[in-house]
Amino acid sequence: MAFKLSMSQSSPSVRSLGRRVGRVPVIKSRGVATAPFRLPAARNEPNLDYARGSPERAQVEKVLKQMKAQLPLESQSFISGKALSVSNTLQQPLPAEHATTFTHYPLNTPAQINEAIESALAAKESWQNTPFVDRAAIFLKAAELVAGKYRYELIAATMLGQGKNVWQGEIDAAAELADFFRLNCNYAAEILAKQPDRGTDGMWTRVDYRPMEGFIYAVSPFNFTAIGGNLVSGPALMGNVVIWKPSPSNVYASSLVYKILLEAGLPPNVIQFVTGDAEQITQTVLGHREFAGLNFTGSSDVFRSLYAQVGENIGKKVYRDYPRLVGETSGKNFHLVHPTADIDSAVYHTLRGAFEYQGQKCSATSRLYLPESRAQEFLAKLKSEINDITIGSPEEMGAFMGPVIHKASFEKIKSIIDASNKDPSLELIAGGTYDGSTGYYVHPTVYRAKSIDHELFDKEIFGPVLTVYVYPDAEWSSILKKVDQSGGGFALTGAVFAADRTAIREAEDTLRYAAGNFYINCKTTAALIGQQSFGGGRSSGTNDKAGSANVVLRFTSPRTIKEEFFPLNGFRYPSNE
Structure with missing residues (x-):
């Protein structure tokens, strides 16, 4: 089983998409045909046990051995689905053997970050006009690839790169990642289905759940491979384009997730995958007029700093809109x-x-x-x-x-x-x-x-x-x-x-x-996607609840549309007589 997922291993459709740099293939809108469709019922990916002698244990041990033998692994950053050529790289040591390098990853320049932003913005109109069923199908396909074809590669990468044991790798990089991809589709559909249910004769009111104008910046942490998939999938499902910066200690596993999305059919410029100096990348992103939202998981101190920078830029009228800031941060x-x-x-x-x-x-x-x-x-x-x-x-x-x-x-x-x-x-x-x-x-x-x-x-x-x-x-x-x-x-x-x-x-x-999550006769960890939505308040974040429709809704800009079917035959009210 090869664990290196490359563009050459992708499906023919992905290879053809990879050649269309700078734009998303136009998919003809079929609103009437898509309206009655329903997503598969919400479910959680079952966990494998990895008991001694089990086939899943043998599989993950095999991939671990292959991966370890090929260290250091090459991590890449991507603009429009194409790996960037870079002159400078950084390295991540193997946490269990710090004398060994686990992976090298690129140090992207501000010019490359701006190129990624412009490439994403060029894809925005076509992506947001892609019917929701087609967007959802991509992430449902990705969930199947995570749970099946690439399960053990993701787990092995998470075990080696992040120091997780096999059980922690299973519940994160396999089950929870698949859950996020699947259930974010259900949450997005739930939002789109919410329409006004009260009306007046001769009037019709409806809501258009638009993506944000501009782009979303997703910053994911080292400790959960699944979180990166969540931070990008929710906004993208609602028609947004995303700049994704993973933690330097989770670049390799995150790059596998990105390549899986391409194989599932994601147009290559909808999500841009950038790596390198976090401060430099963030300064470039937050200084851009089209910055529309932040989807962040990490430390409270870093989130406060980002919040302050955005607030200062709002005061300077850097942005067209007030960016949406979503953060899940620290706990005690x-x-x-x-x-x-x-x-x-x-x-x-x-x-x-x-x-x-x-x-x-x-x-x-x-x-x-x-x-x-x-x-x-x-x-x-x-x-x-x-x-x-x-x-x-x-x-x-x-x-x-x-x-x-x-x-x-x-x-x-x-x-x-x-x-x-x-x-x-x-x-x-x-x-x-x-x-x-x-x-x-x-x-x-x-x-x-x-x-x-x-x-x-x-x-x-x-x-x-x-x-x-x-x-x-x-x-x-x-x-x-x-x-x-x-x-x-x-x-x-x-x-x-x-x-x-x-x-x-x-x-x-x-x-x-x-x-924000209170447990009775149960430990503080292991919230299950779709069952215990996750997030806290005070200094622990904005409490937008990962694993629910709430956080997906944050990356929409709803438009209310009212239509009347009768003419107005005067301007006076009865009280004016």
């Missing part, structure tokens, strides 16, 4: 345990929430509140189970944890652990160690804080570090208020563990704004 997520909780279940949820994918999910559990009456039981079991956590290269199928993403992340977490180990107000429960000799490995770490106001309850770490506070049982209600006030101003995810329905109700109500 909590588990709150009530005395009536099932302790064993809460421990297992906490282990997964805090330490799966090395705590590098924006929804990862990083603060824990325990009742005094159950704390010893909880912490004893937590420590015992942590001792059973396996750590190793993603190629080791039995590893529960792998490396963190890169040196900067490792050094940040290392410095926090070093300072915490010397802090007399903290008790080390587990871990507190790391090993950067071969890869960027941080061991699962738990501290118990004497004070609920310790800085670790507010500082975003983005690594496998959990901070615990033990509260007196009688202070349940006041602890709820403190949980709401803590967390560094973030409000992404949170969970309560309890059997007492009164306690659950009090927590749900008191913590109404503490988390």
